[in-house]
Amino acid sequence: MTQTEMNDGLKLYHREFTSRLLVGTALYPSPAIMAQAISASGSEMITLSLRRQDPANNQGQTIWQHIKQSNCTLLPNTAGCHSAQEAITLAQMSREIFNTDFIKLEVIGDDYNLQPDPFETVKAAEILIKDGFKVLPYCTDDLVLCQRLLDAGCQVLMPWGSPIGTGKGLMNPYNLQAIRDRFPTTCLIIDAGIGKPSQAMAAMEMGYDGILLNTAIAKAHNPVQMAQAFAQAVSGGRQAYLAGLMESRQTATPSTPTLGTPFWQQL
């Protein structure tokens, strides 16, 4: 860990984390590989969910045991909910069983591209914040929606890069940059759509505070190695942002000094 990383934590409400990479726990080839990938990612916060389970099929229990052993902070999600009321109920259930106020608020508005429902998301956020939850809302890259979520009391926003599981990266860099510029002090995390470490790095270079992803690691040929790659990309992107990127220019400028150029008389 570099000195920069030690002094540059990710603050999510009352908690501070060293790693700026949050990872999901789904879709891995096995619970053991999931555990290894989480460890390799360096992530300190991981997402999980609540589902009906057949007691005879104990895979959910096995995953849960690995998740508990990871010692990561848990970020339960409300995936699959289509209304504010469903999300609120699931958040309350999650708070009891996972013993955390953190909730990744997901209210889906369209099943084709899993686009979040902005209206129900804001409605749920308002109620959950009043009920003491630390809401991390999954939202689209809509500036006004982000403002409404901040008005509701959210201290963290999680706009999508692109639809969940697509791996298409930062679909609309202009919108994402506008959100970053408009809310310079808000903790912003790109959630969903990241497929490559370079895309995560680009978001971090843009000034985003963190990356939440799942599929890109879980569905890699080697999830553990990919988790390491994402950890390095997120860290590198953050350092690049802090270092300050040069401004791009339209015309070429020599980097080697022109003074003392040999053979110039012959030109």
Add this chain to the structure above:
Amino acid sequence: MTNNINITLNDTRYDLKKGSSISQALDILNINSDKPKLTDFVIALNQTFIPRSQYPNTQLQNNDVIELLSPMAGG
């Protein structure tokens, strides 16, 4: 007049004695009989969260719908 009520738990219908609480229902259904017991779960009754502390005092009604959920992987 029947002394039973019919409830639905995770899409499966069960007959219980009238006046059964959630705790009694879970005991009877034994989450579930010969199958391994789920230890980590939470319940919503008719889409309303019920804290564990209220299981003994929450009386079930005919046609109640229980969602019983457990930790699972998620993104």
